Amino acid sequence: MLNYIWGGLIVLSLVFALTSDVNDFLNDTYRNDKPLPVTILLEDNFDAEARRQNVQVQILTKDLMTHYSDSVMTGDTWSGALLYTSAGRELRFAEDATLAEPLRTICDQTGQNDCRASVQGTPTSAQWQSTITFRPVRWVKMNAIAAAAIDFAQTAVTLALGLIGGLGLWMGLLKIAEASGMLQGLVRFTQPLIRPLFPKIPKDHPALGLIVLNLSANVLGMGNAATPLGVKAMQELQTLNETDDTATDPMVMLLAMNTASVQIMPPVTLVAIMGLQINQLFFSIVITTALSLIVGITAVKVLGRLKRYREVNS
Amino acid sequence: MSIIQLFLDYASALVLPAILVGFPLYGMIRKVRVYEVFVEGAKDGFHVAVMIIPYVIAILFAIGMFRASGAMDFMTDLLRPVVGLIGIPAEVIPMGIVRPLTGSGSVGIILDMINQFGEDSIFVKMAATMFGSTETTFYVIAVYFGAINIRKTRHAVPAGLIADIFAMFAAVYVVLFLFG
Numbered sequence: 001m002l003n004y005i006w007g008g009l010i011v012l013s014l015v016f017a018l019t020s021d022v023n024d025f026l027n028d029t030y031r032n033d034k035p036l037p038v039t040i041l042l043e044d045n046f047d048a049e050a051r052r053q054n055v056q057v058q059i060l061t062k063d064l065m066t067h068y069s070d071s072v073m074t075g076d077t078w079s080g081a082l083l084y085t086s087a088g089r090e091l092r093f094a095e096d097a098t099l100a101e102p103l104r105t106i107c108d109q110t111g112q113n114d115c116r117a118s119v120q121g122t123p124t125s126a127q128w129q130s131t132i133t134f135r136p137v138r139w140v141k142m143n144a145i146a147a148a149a150i151d152f153a154q155t156a157v158t159l160a161l162g163l164i165g166g167l168g169l170w171m172g173l174l175k176i177a178e179a180s181g182m183l184q185g186l187v188r189f190t191q192p193l194i195r196p197l198f199p200k201i202p203k204d205h206p207a208l209g210l211i212v213l214n215l216s217a218n219v220l221g222m223g224n225a226a227t228p229l230g231v232k233a234m235q236e237l238q239t240l241n242e243t244d245d246t247a248t249d250p251m252v253m254l255l256a257m258n259t260a261s262v263q264i265m266p267p268v269t270l271v272a273i274m275g276l277q278i279n280q281l282f283f284s285i286v287i288t289t290a291l292s293l294i295v296g297i298t299a300v301k302v303l304g305r306l307k308r309y310r311e312v313n314s
Numbered sequence: 315m316s317i318i319q320l321f322l323d324y325a326s327a328l329v330l331p332a333i334l335v336g337f338p339l340y341g342m343i344r345k346v347r348v349y350e351v352f353v354e355g356a357k358d359g360f361h362v363a364v365m366i367i368p369y370v371i372a373i374l375f376a377i378g379m380f381r382a383s384g385a386m387d388f389m390t391d392l393l394r395p396v397v398g399l400i401g402i403p404a405e406v407i408p409m410g411i412v413r414p415l416t417g418s419g420s421v422g423i424i425l426d427m428i429n430q431f432g433e434d435s436i437f438v439k440m441a442a443t444m445f446g447s448t449e450t451t452f453y454v455i456a457v458y459f460g461a462i463n464i465r466k467t468r469h470a471v472p473a474g475l476i477a478d479i480f481a482m483f484a485a486v487y488v489v490l491f492l493f494g
Contacts, residue, residue, distance in 0.1 A: 001467070006376050009377060013379040144382040145383050157370075163359075163363045164360055169356065171362075173337045173355070176346060176352055177341075179344075180341040180343075180346045181344060220322065220325055227457060228359070245463060245465045247459065251459075252467075255455060255458055258449060259454045259474040260477040261447060265323075274433070275433075277433050278442075279319070284488045287484075288481055289481075291480070292448060299473040303469035303472055306469070311468075
């Protein structure tokens with residue numbers, strides 16, 4: 001199933017990106033190479049030969065509307081600079097200029113913080129009526145998915161390496177708990193509660209204790225502790241696995257309980273976003289969590305009986 | 315704050331220090347060479363983190379591409395009439411789709427919704443309930459199964475998604491019931 005979803009995500013993103021880009025091409029969304037009428041307001045001490053002069057750019061609402069055939073755009077005056085190079089005159093919008101779509105996309109594509117357009121003609125008066133042409137914009141979404149792929153691959157490594165500290169700390173503490181007999185005590189104490197959900201784990205096995213710790217950490221909203229505890233529980237379950245790369249019933253159950261989330265304390269990020277509002281949501285979250293947990297557990301039990309998902313060795 | 319909340323608040327503040335001190339202390343009482351054993355265990359942390367990298371890269375880059383392609387907007391439009399029939403407001407569909415895929419993406423969606431509808435709005439309550447009651451399914455799968463090199467995930471994905479879809483519906487109905 002994961003193979004299909006994974007492949008599907010990749011193929012679909014190509015299809016959508018291509019559709020969107022072809023659509024842009026057919027509608028000429030960005031009006032490539034077509035001049036846009038503007039008024040450039042020159043400063044008093046303007047020098048036509050200077051390389052760089054501060055100016056204001058005024059684009060009228062009616063010009064934007066006709067140029068981009070868009071009835072919601074509004075004109076404005078932006079600050080920028082007029083550049084005079086061997087390539088001719090160029091207009092550079094100020095870095096903090098807030099532009100509406102599709103101008104924003106055009107600017108993002110021509111270069112971050114360097115939004116330029118070539119200017120036609122030579123300055124005539126302090127209110128110079130001219131036209132500007134942006135660099136042609138093509139393949140916006142195709143570029144975006146390629147950039148996103150590289151970006152997210154990098155994020156994945158950052159995320160994984162960021163776990164090292166927490167993993168190390170908890171794995172160390174758990175080793176002590178194991179060596180001191182604490183874990184075994186926890187197993188004896190809690191297995192009547194937890195074993196019905198994991199019937200295939202042998203009695204008194206340390207995995208049961210780790211599962212209890214993982215679920216408790218989840219309940220208390222301690223996400224940083226829950227992951228290492230869950231990983232350690234999975235490692236214990238793997239010692240019982242007769243295959244190398246296929247998940248066992250207890251593994252799928254533990255995973256489902258983690259993805260459905262068993263937490264009663266709202267996650268820290270949500271508290272940070274919602275502030276005091278979170279108090280109101282306490283019960284709605286608890287009820288929804290409980291219901292979805294029950295559904296998740298039932299789904300694991302029912303799907304596990306289907307022929308295509310049955311365990312290889314049973 | 316209700317009593318339960320207060321209790322949980324105290325519990326989550328006290329449990330961590332209790333474990334951090336309690337485990338080694340109990341070990342010392344039981345004559346375990348705590349330092350040596352801790353280091354032995356902690357070694358594994360690095361190993362696990364490195365082991366999950368390929369799995370997390372695989373999952374995240376596919377999701378990143380999918381998001382960047384604009385497919386999400388298309389799916390929202392596609393699902394709008396279907397889920398509308400069973401009383402799910404279109405405003406919360408993006409959250410339902412993004413939640414199992416990425417955590418940072420769903421945070422972004424909630425922030426957007428607060429800007430758009432205000433903190434008190436029923437849509438924000440629904441989205442926040444979805445956020446609080448489910449996990450980033452695909453990331454959890456990548457980390458937990460990646461750590462032990464499990465590639466054939468059997469029914470883990472369908473079961474996780476069933477629970478996620480159910481949670482999306484449940485969040486809407488529960489919020490409507492409590493605040494509607």
